[in-house]
Amino acid sequence: MSEERIFQIMSTDFEVDHKQRATAYKRLVALVKNHGIGVIRSMDDRYKYGWNGKQFRIDEPARSTSMRALGDLAHEFAHFLCASPARRYHLEFGLGQGFSTSGTEAKELTSSEVIQTEENCACVLAAIMLNHLGIPNLKESIWVNFLWYDGFKTTCPPKWSQWVAAGEIDYIVRTLLTWGVIDADMNPTFKAREIIEDPRHFTLQSSAA
Numbered sequence: 524m525s526e527e528r529i530f531q532i533m534s535t536d537f538e539v540d541h542k543q544r545a546t547a548y549k550r551l552v553a554l555v556k557n558h559g560i561g562v563i564r565s566m567d568d569r570y571k572y573g574w575n576g577k578q579f580r581i582d583e584p585a586r587s588t589s590m591r592a593l594g595d596l597a598h599e600f601a602h603f604l605c606a607s608p609a610r611r612y613h614l615e616f617g618l619g620q621g622f623s624t625s626g627t628e629a630k631e632l633t634s635s636e637v638i639q640t641e642e643n644c645a646c647v648l649a650a651i652m653l654n655h656l657g658i659p660n661l662k663e664s665i666w667v668n669f670l671w672y673d674g675f676k677t678t679c680p681p682k683w684s685q686w687v688a689a690g691e692i693d694y695i696v697r698t699l700l701t702w703g704v705i706d707a708d709m710n711p712t713f714k715a716r717e718i719i720e721d722p723r724h725f726t727l728q729s730s731a732a
């Protein structure tokens with residue numbers, strides 16, 4: 524049952540040391556670079572966006588191997604992979620202002636429904652990717668956006684049984700499979716979604732950011 528597998532992945536907690544985090548971070552950066560993306564590690568607000576169309580900005584000191592640095596990079600990368608191709612190179616993927624960024628001019632170029640779905644999918648995909656890299660996922664930085672709309676931030680998983688009962692987890696898994704960002708064994712493919720969204724949901728289809 525895919526929901527059980529996702530639950531397992533997202534609620535796994537174990538100790539990893541600095542070296543394991545550094546190794547996972549390096550592997551993640553290499554996977555990111557395969558897509559032609561750069562990574563800036565800086566707490567300088569000069570970098571306003573989590574995604575400026577070319578680079579991810581990770582709001583952590585340059586040498587940090589914290590869970591937050593890993594979680595943030597995995598999360599931004601997951602957004603890139605999940606974004607509709609038509610929005611992928613817009614500021615913040617056309618989803619509006621990033622969670623930990625100050626780029627208020629990043630426009631929402633699609634419906635709130637699509638934004639919410641992509642957010643949830645990115646959170647789950649980030650957890651799947653980190654699990655694949657040997658990193659546990661019971662960490663707020665990975666969950667926080669997923670939980671935001673629930674007003675839930677302190678424990679994990681959030682109202683899991685309700686989410687399952689409501690079909691939300693099943694919907695997320697089916698969506699990730701449809702987009703080809705995970706395979707049938709719930710492993711990440713690290714391939715970017717090729718399926719474009721329903722044009723009715725997309726308000727600006729040309730002029731890249």
Ligand SMILES: [Zn+2]
Nearest residue numbers: 602642645668
């Ligand atoms: Zn997000």
